[in-house]
Amino acid sequence: MVVPFAAGGPLDRSARRLVQDTPSMGPMQVMNVTGASGATGAAMVARAGSREPMLLMGATGTHAILPWINPQLPYDPLRDFQPLTLVARMPHVLVVRSEMALQWRISTPHDLLRLMGKSRQPLRYASAGNSSIGHIAAQLFQTLTRVPLQHLPFAGAQPAMSALLDGTADLMFDNIASCLPHIRAGRLKALGVTSASPLPILPGVPVLNESVRGLELTTWFGLFATAGISDALASRWANAFAQTLQQPAVQQYFDAMGVIREDLRLHDFASLVQSDHQFYGQFIKNRLRQI
Numbered sequence: 001m002v003v004p005f006a007a008g009g010p011l012d013r014s015a016r017r018l019v020q021d022t023p024s025m026g027p028m029q030v031m032n033v034t035g036a037s038g039a040t041g042a043a044m045v046a047r048a049g050s051r052e053p054m055l056l057m058g059a060t061g062t063h064a065i066l067p068w069i070n071p072q073l074p075y076d077p078l079r080d081f082q083p084l085t086l087v088a089r090m091p092h093v094l095v096v097r098s099e100m101a102l103q104w105r106i107s108t109p110h111d112l113l114r115l116m117g118k119s120r121q122p123l124r125y126a127s128a129g130n131s132s133i134g135h136i137a138a139q140l141f142q143t144l145t146r147v148p149l150q151h152l153p154f155a156g157a158q159p160a161m162s163a164l165l166d167g168t169a170d171l172m173f174d175n176i177a178s179c180l181p182h183i184r185a186g187r188l189k190a191l192g193v194t195s196a197s198p199l200p201i202l203p204g205v206p207v208l209n210e211s212v213r214g215l216e217l218t219t220w221f222g223l224f225a226t227a228g229i230s231d232a233l234a235s236r237w238a239n240a241f242a243q244t245l246q247q248p249a250v251q252q253y254f255d256a257m258g259v260i261r262e263d264l265r266l267h268d269f270a271s272l273v274q275s276d277h278q279f280y281g282q283f284i285k286n287r288l289r290q291i
Helices: 010-021 036-046 060-069 098-103 109-118 133-145 157-166 176-184 231-245 248-257 266-286
Strands: 055-059 081-097 123-127 149-153 171-175 188-193 218-226
Touching (some): 010 055, 010 081, 010 218, 036 055, 055 081, 060 133, 060 218, 081 157, 081 248, 098 188, 133 149, 157 171, 157 176, 176 188, 176 248
Antiparallel strands (some): 081 218
């Protein structure tokens, strides 16, 4: 099972848990194949061929965003993979440093907008790089609120988070699984979530769509196989992982990460991939490249 991102992140942790708790799949190992914002690992699975297929822990980035950013992408996200099962949807959270929130009395999205309206200098936001989901979320926020922001792109989510924590950046849109430990430790203040409804794991934190109408954005990650495998094999693999995801202990594990579980397999998961591929294509063409 290829994880196209670094070890320790939410996709890597999810992959290792699924490998551990799905014995019906036989011996499996997780391979972290990083590079090109996930494209290197995804391309490796795409090229494997149906005789010796591989598994990929793919995501919104690899299948719905990168194809519109990089015309030379070495794979086709819709043609070169067999969608198996959605693992989880991942809301994102608007966070600021807790000391900044205390200093400027920021407790809500409205407080942040008030500060941004008065500030002579645009606030700086960190992201995992140009066209990352954190970049897209912040640009959508900027478009809808018409407040100035300065983008600080980094080579990955970890250095972006480090910049936020050390004061190089002022705010960030980060996925719930990555920023939750910092929120619980008191290092970050959560101002709002990009999901359609509040998250039980963040009581009292509002949905951003209430104060910034139209700001609703939830990414996902899920399992794919190399294209060309038989329908029977795809069904067997999809059901094996879906059954693991329904185990109470595994559900608790994912609930603790703050992600949203949803049972989508095969054609239903493929429909989600195709829908988001079209959505982000239009968004990037119409909004992101105008900034």
